[in-house]
Amino acid sequence: MSASLGAALRSVLLTADPGGKVMAARAVARDWRLGRLDFTFDVAMPDSPARPARPELLPPNRMPKRGRGGSERGRIALWHALAHIEFVAIDLAIDMAGRFGAQMGPGFVGDFLSVAADEAMHFAILQRHLRVLGSTYGDLPAHAGLWEAAEKTRHDVAARLAVVPMVLEARGLDVTPATITRVLDSGDVTGSRILQRILDDEIRHVRIGTTHFVAWCANKQKAPESHWKELVGRYFGGAIKPPFNDSARLAAGLSRDFYAAIA
Structure with missing residues (x-):
């Protein structure tokens, strides 16, 4: 007898140890790809995922400054922050599949499980890079607010799609190219390749979120651009600020019709 998909997803969320x-x-x-899991959601997803004892999670206004970008301390702080983003992104993708999969169907689940697998791989390679620098995930404090978007949108799949892939992940498309340049200028060729791999994958992730959001809007007879603006205004606390990586966003299906007017 196949295991329940819902139970398998809940188990991932309740695993605290990063590895x-x-x-x-x-x-x-x-297991989902190989047909080993039943499309059954017989358990609820937890309100919050399990977290390891370290890193210490701090509110944004208590996060220490990273230090100069060219210093060893500054480099470690950058890679630690990136690793934390990818660690939380694993849970965001798993929760997306587990919380909304029954409503949205097997194709939706498969898409977000592929995202989760990518985020897990990203975290693993960032952790390996941190160790080369003489550090490890958990050595520094980390941002406590990354799960807030999931909490605010746990009742509404359209809101979750609008905020997580189409705002938070899309922001990564904007800022990563400059980070790649900075890392390359510091002589870290391996780091620049890691970030380019992550950027390429994140374009696909934003495209997955945008595609499902547009399909949901079509099903509900809503205009995607205006409904996205309404949901972002209601559920996203921050401003959406330029500069934008318009070419990467367009490759992800996120045209300026969505975001230009509210930037």
Whole structure:
């Protein structure tokens, strides 16, 4: 008898150990792809995922400054912050599949499990890079606010799609090219390649979110651009600021018709 998809997804969310979460996320994506999991959601997703004892999670206004970008401390702080983003992104993708999969269908689940597997791989390679620098995930404090978007949108799949892939991940498309240049200028060729790989994958992730959002809007007979603006205004606390990587956003299906008017 096949295992329940819902139980497998809940198990990933309740895995606190970073290495364990990486393996669990990749395993559930593989098991789903190979038909080993029943499309059954017989358990609820937790309100919050399990977290390791370290890093210490701090509100944004208590996060220490990273230091100069060219210093060893500054470099480690950058890679630690990126690793934390990818670690939380594993849970965001798993929760998307687990919380809304029954409503949205198997194709939606498959898409977000592929995202989760990518995020797990991103975290693993960032962790490896941190270790080359003599550090590890958990050595520094991390931003406590990254799960807030999931909490605010846990009742509404359209709101979750609008805010997480189409705002938060799309912001990564904007800022990563400059980070790649900075990392390359510091002589870290391996780091620049890691970031380029992540950027290429994140374009696909934003495209997945945008595609499902547009399809949801079509089903509900809503105009995608105006409904997105309404949801972002209601559920996203911050401003959407330029500069924008318009070419990467367009490759992800996110045209300026969505975001230009509210920037």
